[in-house]
Amino acid sequence: ETGVTQSPTHLIKTRGQQVTLRCSSQSGHNTVSWYQQALGQGPQFIFQYYREEENGRGNFPPRFSGLQFPNYSSELNVNALELDDSALYLCASSLPGISGNTIYFGEGSWLTVV
């Protein structure tokens, strides 16, 4: 167990809808990152939050947004869902700072857009 919990585990949405995915990070980890993993692909970095501020963003459009709360939990919001948004969404937590701090992943949320 990594101590990173995500919800929901599976969900189906219709194109054009909005979705919110949630993540509870490992105790003490104040840096949370979100990744999108399409079927058969490696995870792609969406963005990262540190102390409730976005701190780095990958090549994803603005309709992907997030929040981090004072308890370090986080949300990923996706608006105007497209079929290509169907993927496993992974939350990862870590301590901030130098590279190499162990990054722990949750089990992910499977999103299917129909």
Add this chain to the structure above:
Amino acid sequence: QQQVKQSPQSLIVQKGGISIINCAYENTAFDYFPWYQQFPGKGPALLIAIRPDVSEKKEGRFTISFNKSAKQFSLHIMDSQPGDSATYFCAATYTGGGNKLTFGTGTQLKVEL
């Protein structure tokens, strides 16, 4: 632009054999190279990681070999077991990158009896 290239895409190894997965990177700023193991329906789990100041790191049956000049690194799984059957991802990040990982495309390993 794919910054970490991984091969092979799939690999079948006999029980007890050696599994070898290779990765190459482009960004010379990368200074931390982890390998993740992912089972179906699960999130990636850190397996082993290396920094470019060493050429090899071994943990149990898992070894990373690192060639800084060639910008390549590889994972060797010795005495491969059926329980090692999973998808393996190499990744890379850099100091100042905020722990943002750039992943390879993955290698699906099957260890046969």
